[in-house]
Amino acid sequence: MSTLKKSVKISGKGIHSGNPVDIVVLPSKKYGIFFQRTDIPNSDLILATYDNVGETKMRNTTIGNLRGAHVQTIEHLMAALFIAGIDSAIIQINGAETPIIDGSAEHFYQEFIKAGVTGGARKKIIVKRTVIAHAAELRRGMNVFVRMKWWLINTLAGRKSNGYVKLEPNDGKALEITATLIYPEKIIGNQSYSYVFDGTKKSVADFVKNIARARTFGKFSEWKYLKAHGMGRGADETNVIALNNRGDGTLNKTIWPDEFVRHKIIDAIGDMYTSGGFVIGRLESFKGSHALNNLVLKKLFSDASNYDIIE
């Protein structure tokens, strides 16, 4: 178990709502990452677990409890907690969505390290059998309106839906992630990136140097649609890489030409942390999504012979 040495306050605005929001990440003696909505009277703690992930609303990971309290866009914060080695914390939040800051995991991570982390070994979840989640399975689970919205967004973006996320056993020491993006937009095209996290300082430093700063991205033409549907209202050039309408360039500067796929590594790490521990295995994300990351965890935990837990 490990937690922060002192509390950390981070303020910003939600990328979808555009509303100002503060989070206070508190040290905790109880294992798990919990969220608490301070703007809702007597709000229960919401455990950040794959089981509490609701509709992944196309573009983010949202958790909620049965009483209807929810917290949106937790993935970058979860990735920073994972890399910083924090497995026990209570995150008080005075709104429905975490601050987007610059669209990456960098600021969260640096604030946690500044406050200091104390504690011992990580809980490990060893993948023993291969599980795979296909995009086609997600469509089957959608109601007709969500399916239409999903189809429209993908058609507008010119995307085919043959994506999958696969978790398979490896040598039992690390979380090995490979993400692949295939986009019709020339500026993204076909990008792959691999990252190995084994808990060593070297793998943490690799994340900080090469991945932590990678930002969310979106097509400028899609923003209009998202904003009209109450999403992306807080998105601007400071927190999203905006692709131009021709798809051959960006309106703001990228840090790396493959920043897009590097960001997918952050999303995958954050989503895998809703497992409640350090997933040991090989994760292959081919045109992946938050919904697929969630489905692959549900499949992993659906059968006790798929995994081992080492406390």
Ligand SMILES: [Zn+2]
């Ligand atoms: Zn993201």
